[in-house]
Amino acid sequence: MPDSSHDAEGGEQCFEDYVPGSVRTFGTILVKEEEIIGFAKRYDPQVFHIDPVAARETVYGGLVASGWHTAAMAMRLIAENYLSRTAGAGSPGVDELRWLKPVRPGDKLSVRVSILEARRSVSKPDRGVVRSFVEVLNQDMAVVMTWRGVNIVLCRD
């Protein structure tokens, strides 16, 4: 459920709609045990991601989501609520990605995005670079993951 701090909702926003200093929170997504296991069996088959019983004997004390799965679940919320359906042009990367707390079955994740900077490209003036700080929160509002992201967004004109 997005709030409405953007001028243009519904994924039609352009570069001009990303305002430095603005903060948006959206979600939630429910973390299911079978999805943790399914994702990890394909992409991250470490014991604490795929075996709820054996996971109890690990440093995590139980099943936890792959950190890449947590990133992917957050990305779902970001794609639906923050990125532009029409003007999004991808991302060159992210910095300082941190997994701060375990994500467990039954957790409900939301995402808070703070826009740090929005700068029009000099070399390609039809687009701009938006820098954001992404925080993934659980149902207790604890921050479980963060990263600094960069997105390329096309301009309106």
Added chain:
Amino acid sequence: MPDSSHDAEGGEQCFEDYVPGSVRTFGTILVKEEEIIGFAKRYDPQVFHIDPVAARETVYGGLVASGWHTAAMAMRLIAENYLSRTAGAGSPGVDELRWLKPVRPGDKLSVRVSILEARRSVSKPDRGVVRSFVEVLNQDMAVVMTWRGVNIVLCRD
């Protein structure tokens, strides 16, 4: 197909087996169109990840894998070939994650990991911190993605 530059193979390696300066390459994993679309429909539903026809009109000129999907596929290779099944204790995060080239259906990805540093923990002497540079390569040996990773690994003794 892992090479054999580690002393301990088969996922039984401990902190002591991660030697700074060593480089390993392993893979491959085939990138399938239906998996690109399936992953993205769940986690990253941007048009250039889910619609092969509409993707032609985007900056990518065709369907490309979600960057998080590329990370996840690389993680599969890392979990199977580089991490310890018995002594791995997770990761606090990664730095300087970069998506350098598009990953498309039919690509074959491999991973090259260079061990940058292996440092025994002072506060928890039963474990150490391994820092690595991860490069994801395609079938042309072009680097499509990189990151700097940190892994916690338990010591043998």
